[in-house]
Amino acid sequence: MSGYGKSANDVPLEGSIPTGTAPLESILRTEELQRRPSRPPDYEKENRALVKLVSALADSPGTIFQTLAETIQDITQCDSAGLSLLTKDGKKPHVEGQRFYWPAICGMWNPHVGGGTPRNFGPCGDVLDQNRTLLFTHFERRYPYLMPVSPTAEECLLVPFYVDGKAVGTIWGIMHSERRKFDAEDNRVMASLGKFASSAYQSWMHIEDLKIQVAQREKAEAEVRELASGLEAKIRRLVEANVVGIVMWNLEGTITGGNEAFLHTVQYDREDLAAGRVRWKDLTPLEWSDRDERAIDQLKATGIFQPYEKEFFRKDGGRVPILLGGALFEGSGNEGVAFVLDLTEQKRQESARLYSEERYRVVVETASDVVVNVDDKGSIVFANPATATIFGYDPAELAGKPLTLLMPAYMRELHQTGFSRYLATGQRHMNWQGTELTALRKNGEEFPVEVSFGEITRDGHKTFTGFLRDISKRKQAEQALRRSEAFLAEAQHLSHTGSFSWRVATGEITWSEQLYRIYELENSVPVTLELIRTRVHPEDLTLYERMVEEARIGASDFEWQYRLLMPDHSIKYMHALARPTRDQDGQLEYIAAVQDVTARRLAEEARDKARSELTHVARVTSLGTLTASIAHELNQPLSGIVTNASTCLRMLAADPPNVDGARETARRTIRDGNRASEMITRLRALFSKKSTTIQALDLNEAIREVIALSMSELQKNRVILRPELAQDLPLVTGDRVQLQQVILNLLRNASDAMSTVDDRPRDLLIRTEPDDNDRVRLSVSDVGMGFEPQAADKLFEAFYSTKNEGMGIGLSVSRSIIEHHHGRLWATPNNGPGVTFSFSIPCRPEGLTSDGARAGRIPSVSDAA
Amino acid sequence: MESRQVRRAVDRPLVSVVDDDESVRESLPDLLGEFGFAARAFSSAEEFLASDCVDQTRCLILDVAMPGISGPELQRELKLRRREIPIVFITAQREETVRRQVIERGAIECLFKPFSDTALLEAINLALRPK
Numbered sequence: 002m003s004g005y006g007k008s009a010n011d012v013p014l015e016g017s018i019p020t021g022t023a024p025l026e027s028i029l030r031t032e033e034l035q036r037r038p039s040r041p042p043d044y045e046k047e048n049r050a051l052v053k054l055v056s057a058l059a060d061s062p063g064t065i066f067q068t069l070a071e072t073i074q075d076i077t078q079c080d081s082a083g084l085s086l087l088t089k090d091g092k093k094p095h096v097e098g099q100r101f102y103w104p105a106i107c108g109m110w111n112p113h114v115g116g117g118t119p120r121n122f123g124p125c126g127d128v129l130d131q132n133r134t135l136l137f138t139h140f141e142r143r144y145p146y147l148m149p150v151s152p153t154a155e156e157c158l159l160v161p162f163y164v165d166g167k168a169v170g171t172i173w174g175i176m177h178s179e180r181r182k183f184d185a186e187d188n189r190v191m192a193s194l195g196k197f198a199s200s201a202y203q204s205w206m207h208i209e210d211l212k213i214q215v216a217q218r219e220k221a222e223a224e225v226r227e228l229a230s231g232l233e234a235k236i237r238r239l240v241e242a243n244v245v246g247i248v249m250w251n252l253e254g255t256i257t258g259g260n261e262a263f264l265h266t267v268q269y270d271r272e273d274l275a276a277g278r279v280r281w282k283d284l285t286p287l288e289w290s291d292r293d294e295r296a297i298d299q300l301k302a303t304g305i306f307q308p309y310e311k312e313f314f315r316k317d318g319g320r321v322p323i324l325l326g327g328a329l330f331e332g333s334g335n336e337g338v339a340f341v342l343d344l345t346e347q348k349r350q351e352s353a354r355l356y357s358e359e360r361y362r363v364v365v366e367t368a369s370d371v372v373v374n375v376d377d378k379g380s381i382v383f384a385n386p387a388t389a390t391i392f393g394y395d396p397a398e399l400a401g402k403p404l405t406l407l408m409p410a411y412m413r414e415l416h417q418t419g420f421s422r423y424l425a426t427g428q429r430h431m432n433w434q435g436t437e438l439t440a441l442r443k444n445g446e447e448f449p450v451e452v453s454f455g456e457i458t459r460d461g462h463k464t465f466t467g468f469l470r471d472i473s474k475r476k477q478a479e480q481a482l483r484r485s486e487a488f489l490a491e492a493q494h495l496s497h498t499g500s501f502s503w504r505v506a507t508g509e510i511t512w513s514e515q516l517y518r519i520y521e522l523e524n525s526v527p528v529t530l531e532l533i534r535t536r537v538h539p540e541d542l543t544l545y546e547r548m549v550e551e552a553r554i555g556a557s558d559f560e561w562q563y564r565l566l567m568p569d570h571s572i573k574y575m576h577a578l579a580r581p582t583r584d585q586d587g588q589l590e591y592i593a594a595v596q597d598v599t600a601r602r603l604a605e606e607a608r609d610k611a612r613s614e615l616t617h618v619a620r621v622t623s624l625g626t627l628t629a630s631i632a633h634e635l636n637q638p639l640s641g642i643v644t645n646a647s648t649c650l651r652m653l654a655a656d657p658p659n660v661d662g663a664r665e666t667a668r669r670t671i672r673d674g675n676r677a678s679e680m681i682t683r684l685r686a687l688f689s690k691k692s693t694t695i696q697a698l699d700l701n702e703a704i705r706e707v708i709a710l711s712m713s714e715l716q717k718n719r720v721i722l723r724p725e726l727a728q729d730l731p732l733v734t735g736d737r738v739q740l741q742q743v744i745l746n747l748l749r750n751a752s753d754a755m756s757t758v759d760d761r762p763r764d765l766l767i768r769t770e771p772d773d774n775d776r777v778r779l780s781v782s783d784v785g786m787g788f789e790p791q792a793a794d795k796l797f798e799a800f801y802s803t804k805n806e807g808m809g810i811g812l813s814v815s816r817s818i819i820e821h822h823h824g825r826l827w828a829t830p831n832n833g834p835g836v837t838f839s840f841s842i843p844c845r846p847e848g849l850t851s852d853g854a855r856a857g858r859i860p861s862v863s864d865a866a
Numbered sequence: 867m868e869s870r871q872v873r874r875a876v877d878r879p880l881v882s883v884v885d886d887d888e889s890v891r892e893s894l895p896d897l898l899g900e901f902g903f904a905a906r907a908f909s910s911a912e913e914f915l916a917s918d919c920v921d922q923t924r925c926l927i928l929d930v931a932m933p934g935i936s937g938p939e940l941q942r943e944l945k946l947r948r949r950e951i952p953i954v955f956i957t958a959q960r961e962e963t964v965r966r967q968v969i970e971r972g973a974i975e976c977l978f979k980p981f982s983d984t985a986l987l988e989a990i991n992l993a994l995r996p997k
Contacts, residue, residue: 633931636958640979641889644897647983651900666896673889 254282393443754785952993
């Protein structure tokens with residue numbers, strides 16, 4: 002310790018620190034150490050030096066620092082060597098010191114013993130900050146306060162050393178010229194000497210402790226002396242300040258005095274105190290009695306008791322947490338003073354803090370997202386259990402590993418650059434909240450994550466908490482959604498189908514892209530019912546409005562066909578299907594699909610037209626063939642009859658009359674007449690091949706079958722059929738098939754009659770009812786164009802038709818069938834537009850026969866066609 | 867009777883009848899005889915074409931519908947052979963289209979069976995009038 006305390010020479014310590022000094026990197030040469038040619042280790046010399054050091058530790062601990070410095074200089078052959086120790090007061094070493102002081106220096110810098118450097122701005126501080134050996138060159142360039150310390154240090158090798166894991170100082174060697182440079186061997190030797198430094202430190206501290214104890218004892222005695230004179234005054238000041246509760250007490254359990262702060266804590270008043278009602282033994286809950294006993298034992302032994310936490314009852318019976326500490330009065334042996342600190346607020350804060358920490362811990366531990374804590378070196382400090390699930394790493398194995406481990410290789414450099422820049426400049430290279438990045442699992446698999454980061458600065462160091470959410474599933478779902486949306490759009494496009502939703506309450510209508518295309522409207526146009534209306538074919542507007550009305554109130558599935566009239570006057574056929582749903586607010590909303598069936602419809606129409614033309618041709622042809630063949634067969638004998646009769650007359654009129662010729666021609670006339678008669682018999686036989694089937698039947702049921710057969714055709718013709726079939730209709734007797742042919746014929750006629758009706762719904766009413774005289778009546782009413790009154794009788798004549806594709810033969814045949822059933826078929830004009838065709842047939846079978854020969858065969862509709 | 871027929875046959879114009887119906891072939895020549903014409907009857911167009919009467923026939927009474935060569939086909943055939951015999955069609959089918967068609971092709975008349983004797987005579991006289 003030679004020189005210790007005598008220094009305090011010319012070294013200006015921290016004083017003022019000029020700005021604009023050289024950066025730390027520029028005065029560091031540490032990395033060079035390994036590259037410099039190294040001298041071979043001189044183990045013999047080293048051992049000698051260490052033995053000397055060890056004996057110095059044992060024999061003369063007081064000079065141990067000096068011996069250490071000398072050893073450094075001896076082994077490294079440097080110009081100056083010494084120690085720096087952390088201190089609070091510039092003299093005694095202290096681990097929490099704010100300065101380094103130099104207790105021992107040998108060599109050229111020996112005169113500077115007792116000087117030092119600040120903790121936060123100097124080479125020793127740098128060594129402790131970086132926690133490793135550093136080699137400086139001309140450190141005065143950065144730390145100008147070292148300039149006056151001569152000679153200047155060309156190079157200085159500094160090594161940290163520790164006691165109980167805490168850095169307490171450095172050892173160092175200095176070269177003041179370029180005579181020689183430190184190398185790796187010096188580095189090794191210095192590191193080894195560092196270990197001795199900590200032993201030296203502890204030995205020295207032990208000596209210092211002894212000194213301190215002696216000094217303390219002297220001081221304590223002085224204090225006791227002072228206490229005796231000024232104690233009461235001091236206590237009084239303390240009591241009156243009411244900063245803490247102060248009580249006077251005796252060992253019997255009574256509190257003999259207390260200040261306002263105490264009374265406030267236990268909520269007693271001064272009268273209680275004066276009356277002796279406040280006893281510390283009574284204030285103490287039972288479970289704290291033992292602790293009190295121990296304090297009393299301590300008190301009796303040492304005169305004081307260490308402060309401890311306990312509880313007091315308040316006057317209202319509630320408990321208050323307190324810190325209690327005190328001492329016996331000098332010489333009394335029974336009475337003392339104590340302070341009582343109300344801990345309520347502290348306990349509350351502590352509990353809140355514990356709760357908050359616990360809550361945080363639970364959140365982090367159970368979070369399904371990864372939570373990682375990273376220090377300002379970029380190393381992982383903590384990772385939560387989700388890390389195992391998501392990344393495949395055990396959270397423990399990640400501690401101390403770089404965060405970049407969790408990133409694909411190509412992202413690491415980018416991250417490092419950004420991270421370093423942020424630490425240096427505070428400039429962020431990415432958004433810290435909800436950024437999507439690629440992460441790397443332990444098994445090498447890359448996956449998308451959503452990353453958010455937060456930072457906390459504590460003790461001058463930044464730590465970062467990152468939240469990483471595995472979004473691969475979400476990404477897949479997003480992709481799947483995009484794909485299915487694309488599929489849907491394509492499907493809509495291919496099938497000419499659009500879709501829409503309609504919120505009835507708000508009128509809000511949303512169309513798919515394809516629907517805009519079908520309606521030939523711009524995507525940007527907001528859709529309204531009114532807008533749709535402008536496209537609906539004028540003839541279908543009634544239908545459209547009825548549909549909208551029904552949809553508003555109905556809330557049931559519906560389906561309808563309508564036409565659009567486009568601006569270029571082309572017509573589009575639409576088929577719509579809608580289904581009601583309830584949205585999240587319970588409001589009625591329709592989801593609908595609308596298909597453009599124009600192409601199909603046009604094809605169907607062409608096909609139907611071809612079919613109907615074909616039917617007509619076939620009907621006319623077969624009818625023509627039939628009548629022609631009948632005419633031909635009959636006209637041949639008739640022609641013979643007429644010619645023979647003419648010849649006969651002429652022969653009789655001749656002069657003289659040719660009686661023989663006349664007789665011959667008359668004979669031929671008779672023969673041909675018989676031939677014609679035979680012909681008619683043959684024809685009748687031809688028509689009478691089938692016989693009718695007479696049975697009791699339910700006319701309503703027969704009607705329903707016909708309706709089922711013709712429904713699609715009626716719908717196609719946009720006919721709205723309304724059956725009004727009487728309940729409990731009596732059975733009728735007749736040929737079911739023939740009657741059904743009549744009904745079918747009437748329905749078709751009615752439908753055809755309305756084919757040009759577009760200014761009103763094409764209503765078709767079919768009704769059954771009991772009629773007079775044990776008969777049943779069926780009537781079919783249309784709202785078609787009707788007929789002239791004078792045409793009423795001709796309607797049922799064969800070949801009479803008011804229509805181009807006439808069904809006239811059908812009505813004539815229908816009447817034959819009904820008449821054969823002993824019924825009647827007739828037509829009457831309606832009060833409004835259209836006609837009602839009715840037939841009425843008896844229920845009982847009288848007079849009806851299946852004998853075709855007698856009654857004549859009932860011709861059927863299909864025969865006529 | 868026989869001698870009158872023979873005598874008349876020399877100077878009376880020949881009217882030929884072609885019809886597949888026997889009653890026509892049977893009755894019509896008698897009526898034509900009463901009218902004062904010579905008459906021959908054939909049951910088919912083929913029979914008529916094969917006979918020696920084609921050149922002598924001054925008027926042909928022709929059925930429309932016959933098995934084999936039909937009436938209108940015989941009309942066309944005769945035109946091709948430049949035998950422009952005036953033709954009166956007779957038919958049991960009341961078809962205006964056929965009637966219009968054959969008249970457009972040069973027939974004198976087309977009578978629907980059964981026809982009256984006067985209508986037939988008018989048609990034959992029209993056929994025989996000098997051109």
